Amino acid sequence: MYDNSPHDGSAGVLLGFIEGQEARLAGRMSPAARKAAVLANFKQTIGNAAGSPKAYVEKNWASEEWTRGCYGGFLPPGALTGFGPALRKPHGRIHWAGTEHAEIWNGYMDGALRSGEDAAKAALKKL
Numbered sequence: 001m002y003d004n005s006p007h008d009g010s011a012g013v014l015l016g017f018i019e020g021q022e023a024r025l026a027g028r029m030s031p032a033a034r035k036a037a038v039l040a041n042f043k044q045t046i047g048n049a050a051g052s053p054k055a056y057v058e059k060n061w062a063s064e065e066w067t068r069g070c071y072g073g074f075l076p077p078g079a080l081t082g083f084g085p086a087l088r089k090p091h092g093r094i095h096w097a098g099t100e101h102a103e104i105w106n107g108y109m110d111g112a113l114r115s116g117e118d119a120a121k122a123a124l125k126k127l
């Protein structure tokens, strides 16, 4: 769980992730039961006020067609050691960009920007 409130403190916003087996279990709950479980957890962690939010939004990232999960790409054991060198190598004129191709902050926004800049520089160099 994260404090996702705006810097000016105008509202209190909490963000939580449910991952792995817990996510699979939560995915099978009814929306009402899931909400109750999430709010019970928030309450237990930071106090009663967190159990009565003004708004509640949830998202199942696994059902998002172009994302298929949260919150980053997962490489199983052996994938990086076996195929790592192929990850960033251009294929002919095709240059890869995306957070999974970043050398730093792989899997995060920072890595996505760095990777985009790297790919743009590499493509410009070839023009």
Ligand SMILES: Cc1cc2nc3c(=O)[nH]c(=O)nc-3n(C[C@H](O)[C@H](O)[C@H](O)COP(=O)(O)OP(=O)(O)OC[C@H]3O[C@@H](n4cnc5c(N)ncnc54)[C@H](O)[C@@H]3O)c2cc1C
Binding pocket: 061, 066, 067, 069, 070, 071, 072, 097, 098, 099, 100, 107, 108, 109, 110, 112
């Ligand atoms: C719930 C969640 C919370 C996160 N929280 C954080 C955070 O707090 N901090 C942080 O740094 N990072 C966070 N991340 C990770 C961050 O969002 C990603 O690392 C970043 O957005 C990746 O950027 P990207 O440009 O590599 O890929 P994306 O933003 O995934 O962009 C890829 C784009 O390609 C499109 N696409 C896919 N396939 C095709 C296709 N075949 N044809 C055309 N278009 C296609 C997709 O629709 C998408 O728009 C979070 C991610 C999620 C899901």
